[in-house]
Amino acid sequence: MAKRVMVVDDSRIQEVQIRKMLEGSGYEVVCYCRNGEEALAQYDDVRPDVVTMDIIMPGMDGLETAQAILEEYPEAKIVMVSSLAYDDTFEEANAIGAKAFLDKPFDEEKLLAALDQALSG
Amino acid sequence: MDKAIPEEKLREDLDRIVREVTQASAGIALTRGEAAPGNHICTVHIGFRQGFRSSLSMRADAALFARLAQSMLQEEHITAQDLEDVAKEYFNVLCGHIATALYKATHISARFSVPSFHWGSYSPKNHAEQFIIRYSSGRNEAAELVHHVPVPGAGEGSDGTQSAQF
Numbered sequence: 300m301a302k303r304v305m306v307v308d309d310s311r312i313q314e315v316q317i318r319k320m321l322e323g324s325g326y327e328v329v330c331y332c333r334n335g336e337e338a339l340a341q342y343d344d345v346r347p348d349v350v351t352m353d354i355i356m357p358g359m360d361g362l363e364t365a366q367a368i369l370e371e372y373p374e375a376k377i378v379m380v381s382s383l384a385y386d387d388t389f390e391e392a393n394a395i396g397a398k399a400f401l402d403k404p405f406d407e408e409k410l411l412a413a414l415d416q417a418l419s420g
Numbered sequence: 421m422d423k424a425i426p427e428e429k430l431r432e433d434l435d436r437i438v439r440e441v442t443q444a445s446a447g448i449a450l451t452r453g454e455a456a457p458g459n460h461i462c463t464v465h466i467g468f469r470q471g472f473r474s475s476l477s478m479r480a481d482a483a484l485f486a487r488l489a490q491s492m493l494q495e496e497h498i499t500a501q502d503l504e505d506v507a508k509e510y511f512n513v514l515c516g517h518i519a520t521a522l523y524k525a526t527h528i529s530a531r532f533s534v535p536s537f538h539w540g541s542y543s544p545k546n547h548a549e550q551f552i553i554r555y556s557s558g559r560n561e562a563a564e565l566v567h568h569v570p571v572p573g574a575g576e577g578s579d580g581t582q583s584a585q586f
Contacts, residue, residue, distance in 0.1 A: 309534075312492065312509040319494050355516070357534065382516025385523050403513045404445040 301327035302418065305347035307338040307364065308380070309356045313403075317351060320407040326414055335359030335367075342368055342375075349417050351401065351410075354381035354388065362388075366395040376417040380405075424472065424526045427551065430567070433521045434476075435553055438565055441514045446491035448484075450563065453556030457481045457563055462503070463542040464511040464535050471530035472522070473570050475544050478511055480563035487561070508535040546571050 304326050306314045314331040321328060330345045332338040334356050342350075350368070354361035365377045379392040382403040392400055398417035401409060425433075435452070442448050460482040467475035482503065489498045489506035498506075512535050519530040536542075543549070547568035555563045 310505065310509040310512070312505050315493055355512075382513040382520070384516075384520045385529060387529075403516065404441065406444075 301325055302348040302414070303327060303329040303345070304414070305330040305332065305338065305342070305345055305350045307332045307335065307350060307356075307361065308353035309333055310353070313351075313353065313380070317410065320410050324407070324411060326411070335361065335364030338364050339367055342372065349376040349378065349414055351378045351380050351414075352397075354379055354392075355383060362391055362395065365392070365397055369396045376420070378413045378417045424528060425522065429525070431551060431553060433525070434518060434565060434567070437514065437517045437521060438478075438553070438555065441510075441517055442488075445510055445513065446488045448487065448491065448557055450555040450557055453554045453562055455556065455562045456554060457484075457561075459483065459561075461541050462507060463538045463540065464507045465538070465542055465544060466511065466515050466532045466535050467544060468519075468530050468532045471519075471528045474550070475547060475568045476515060476518070477542065477544075477566040477568065478507075478514070478563060479541055479566065481561045483559075484557055484561035484563055487557075487559075504537045508537050511535045544568055 302325060306317050306328055308314060318328045329347060330341055332341055336359055352361040352365050361379060368375050377397045378399045378401050379397045380401045380403060384402055389400060398420040399413040401413040439450050442450050457480050461479055462482050462485050463477050463479045465475060465477040485503050485507045486498060488510055489502045490496060492506050493502060515532050519532065522530055548571050550567045550569045553565045
């Protein structure tokens with residue numbers, strides 16, 4: 300049975316890319332949320348195996364959203380995704396309990412490695 | 421940005437990042453070119469909201485953005501909306517890498533606006549073009565990265581907000 304992935308990103312392009320990269324991989328995108336508020340509202344219903352969370356989003360950003368999800372669901376496995384790679388962003392992502400960090404742009408190999416890392420962590 | 425980092429170093433960093441991100445995003449190899457885009461131009465633009473006062477645009481032939489979209493979406497047939505969304509996502513990622521490089525060079529954390537997309541050529545209000553780096557894709561497609569700086573005395577960011585000061 301495929302592992303269930305929730306994609307949180309304000310760009311629909313990321314969702315399309317991730318969905319295609321994961322075809323036949325043992326992972327499947329089951330939910331797409333355009334912002335943090337939507338992800339928080341849907342998380343309990345979806346209960347994904349792993350979440351890819353964009354950091355820079357309008358409104359509630361990815362770090363705030365990940366923190367809110369992890370406070371409510373400490374077992375959540377979250378991969379932070381961004382093209383902004385400041386040292387303090389990595390530190391903050393680690394501190395709130397994110398399991399992996401994925402630098403945009405990424406290919407299928409890097410995506411699968413990050414998802415595997417999140418699930419094994 | 422123009423004062424925090426020497427212009428030559430800034431040009432080098434921007435050029436390297438444009439090539440690397442374009443190659444990694446869509447497998448398209450850009451080389452330095454002479455010709456300006458001129459065939460159904462599109463522009464994506466961002467303004468720095470924190471850390472720097474300048475803004476960046478990428479103007480390119482629509483055919484180049486269309487090829488970016490085909491590659492990034494792995495679809496032969498793309499719509500105008502696909503082209504716009506891909507151009508914004510591509511430039512968003514590009515500017516994220518630029519902000520990271522600037523942070524490493526200056527230790528200034530930059531934040532930037534959501535990219536805007538324009539059919540045709542676009543220049544932000546109250547900004548002048550400081551320099552342009554031109555590219556060719558090798559398929560008769562051209563692009564140019566434009567670094568805009570505020571016009572002295574205008575005091576406004578590209579979106580009408582007060583720009584951060586060094």
